[in-house]
Amino acid sequence: MSGGADEAGDDAVDADDDADADPRTAREPVVVVVEPETPGNVGTIARAMKNFGLTDLKLVDPPELKEDGEAYGFAGHAREDVLPNADEVTFDEVVANYHTVGTTAITGEDDRSHERFPFKTPVELRESLKTVDAPTAIVFGREGRGLNNEELSRLDEVCSIPADDDYPVLNLGQAATVLLYELRELTVEETQLPDTEVTRAPEGDLERFHEFFGEFLKATGQREHVREKNALLMRRLLGRAHPTEREIHSLLGTFRKANAKLEHADHLATKYDEPVYPRE
Template sequence: MSRDPPVVVVVDAKTPGNIGTIARAMKNFGMTDLKLVNPPELDPDGEAHGFAGHAREDVLPNADEVTFEEVVANYHTVGCTAITGEDSRRHVRFPFKTPRELADSLRTVDAPTALVFGREGRGLDNEELAQLDEVCSIPASDDYPVLNLGQAATILLYELRDLTVEETQLPDVERERAEEADIERFHDYVGDFLDASGYKPVKRDKTRRLVRRLVGRAHPTDREIHTLLGVLRRATAQLDHRSELLDEYDEPDRWDK
């Protein structure tokens, strides 16, 4: 990534544990620069450091105390709020973006960016939001839309991860799909199995198409497709052997009844 990740600003937090939770989420999702406006005392033996996990080693102790005015003056700012305006007549909180929409729009913003979170309970007030460049809000139940400060920050930072994290602990799922040649072998075995089981010829093509669509949506892994190949190969061989025995002893095929 060519640009620096956004900085995270927490305004007037009252609970040290929330600051620790935010610091941990920052470390999870590739952000390191935490700035605090009017923070509570962060005791090294207190809950902020306890909730921060490994972020107590770098993100939390390196946090800067700043003023709100300094943030506004030096960054492209995104204010985070649970309560939004419904239309353009309430312009302080409208328009707003969801975290996913914000992730898309920030790809085109080539400027130092700050994600600004407000205090517990009432968040950022209208006067503060009016000084910020953008507004972001997390869709939640209309009955209870206000999230815990630490939870809200974690959700937003997760949605921005493609801008801040080059590689995660998860494998590249695009490389896990089985080879196309093996998938085609599976489809051939499906045809052999249908033939050996005496499946009605008029239904075979349709059934094979449905199986192909199902497998196409499933994106089976190499192990999964080879397991299925083994099952079909064994089942088809047993059906073929059964047919040979029936032919040898000239017994009626009860399956045809």
């Protein structure tokens, strides 16, 4: 690990230089962990950073992080870049060079607790940071006691993860993972998930489906007023669902075959003077 005031200052200058070229990169925060006690938690945080597109980890008075130890064991692929490139810095350097966001599980109930109130939730923080064009640091505290009031009073903002009132304190690694997940819109351009935008099937295909469904209802022998009601229910259902072209084509094929079988059954019933099925 490396560190020093000059390097922290260089980071701030570099972030400013990159702002014009890539606004997303300019808002990508660094992650700071103050006096972590457990190497495994440092590794877990490094892994969460790797998951959600962050690369710059800074540690204040960390424990020894051995390459064959717990930190590297917990870091996953972050052992290849995030963890070995982590900088060792001081709390003063972080405050001097970054727009800072302190994290805490314990919040003030009202504005009488200025160190911990007001605070933002992770989602609120994400929306707020979209408008901040400055080097930003997300600061996590110690495993057992977090950031103290004196440290929080020197930071610009406070963030807290909403949790059950009976047990609101998250493990350090868990808290970092939750928060960095919520900030992913600022740090990740693409995920492993496919495009989730739904393209609605063409209206002509939808109308063909409603025709097939109407024929199906008629073939089942339902009374006319029941058929009309069920046809309307199906139209409303598909109207809300916005089916894709592939989905509607699958349904068209299914009802095409069902209608053909019902028509064939009706033909055989007529030929042999047998009832197709009991009618209502």
